[in-house]
Amino acid sequence: MHDARGRTGKAADILVAARREFLKSGFGAVSMDAIAREAGVSKATVYAHFDGKEELFGAVISEMSERYFGGFSASELDPVDAAGSLTTLARQFLELLLSPDAIALNRIIIAEVTRFPALGEVFWQAGPERTRAQIATFLRRAAAAGSLDIADAQGAADQFATLTRGEIHQRHLFGRETNTGPAALNAAARTAVDTFLRAFGTRGK
Amino acid sequence: MHDARGRTGKAADILVAARREFLKSGFGAVSMDAIAREAGVSKATVYAHFDGKEELFGAVISEMSERYFGGFSASELDPVDAAGSLTTLARQFLELLLSPDAIALNRIIIAEVTRFPALGEVFWQAGPERTRAQIATFLRRAAAAGSLDIADAQGAADQFATLTRGEIHQRHLFGRETNTGPAALNAAARTAVDTFLRAFGTRGK
DNA sequence: GTCTATACAGTGATAGAC
DNA sequence: GTCTATCACTGTATAGAC
Secondary structure: OOOOOOOOHHHHHHHHHHHHHHHHHOOOOOOHHHHHHHHOOOHHHHHHHOOOHHHHHHHHHHHHHHHHOOOOOOOOOOOOOHHHHHHHHHHHHHHHHHOHHHHHHHHHHHHHOOOOHHHHHHHHHHHHHHHHHHHHHHHHHHHHOOOEOOOOHHHHHHHHHHHHHHHHHHHHHOOOOOOOOHHHHHHHHHHHHHHHHHHHEOOOO | OOOOOOOOHHHHHHHHHHHHHHHHHOOOOOOHHHHHHHHOOOHHHHHHHOOOHHHHHHHHHHHHHHHHOOOOOOOOOOOOOHHHHHHHHHHHHHHHHHOHHHHHHHHHHHHHOOOOHHHHHHHHHHHHHHHHHHHHHHHHHHHHHOOEOOOOHHHHHHHHHHHHHHHHHHHHHOOOOOOOOHHHHHHHHHHHHHHHHHHHEOOOO
């Protein structure tokens, strides 16, 4: 298994170039020529560092999947202020999810998971599974604090992630929208939190 | 623009073969040779009926998108029995959404929408937009009947579709699950409807 | 390790006979 | 319209010089 850490000089250049090209055009439409050119090396040098196109692709996707979701955390949130914390969480989640790189990564994995099943597993653990666990942990704390009415934290975390992802994620995946401005994110986050609180909140109704 | 209706003989054979190949392997990994072989004709015959690979691809995707979602309807449902009707609706929605062909169609459009933006538009209108409208119409009827507490039917329809699609759709797209049996569908439908009713129901709480 | 040059397979697309 | 045969091109991968 390859990752970006520990690679220096041309090997790192190749990995960076490959990432850019794959994210831009997918797997099939990218040539080793293009990667070599982008990295400023000859094609033979690419093959000196990586066994082939498939291995290089796997290295890029694994490294991105694991690196990309590392910053997502819910441990700093206040479990008493459920509405405020969930809104912050939703906005953070959407910012991560709708970023051009994340959308491109989604696209390429969904497209190629049939051919490279291992990449689906790597991405799923690093992404959805990890974020779900973060959300569930917060929901348990909020339930303990009495600000949410939740029995199954795992299930509720899925619901929250689902509601937050919502339609806007689909719109991005299908190229119907590219707007990731704060206003759009805030609106989507608010809608998701509103519905979630209607279902699982303890205040008001 | 081409569609399946009106095509006969070899032209129809080619379209069927192309659909099968594209759904199986995506756009880039399919060769015109393979389509010709699958259809039992020569490659030249393929080019006699379609201008090229891109045009053939567009014909396949457009035709599938428009045909696939035609059977989805919410007009037969009873607006008084919100819980029962929504469960039926969710199950019907999931059955459509998780079928192997629908997943394959999702995959390929998400993968290629950057290269073929028009296909995203065609699919979106035929799929999500159409189903959303069906759902919204039912929600309006249920709200009028007093069985649901909904102000914005469009928005609530998005929420319902989102909740129903939920995590299981993601799991299928990322190859984490292939189970589309009735038990799995029922469980997913029930979870979605439970949460939706907690947020928008008029009975109980 | 790194380069240039190239082998070799496979691609989309077409010409010409029927 | 349909076929066989072929074109021009691009792709992955490698040999050999340095």
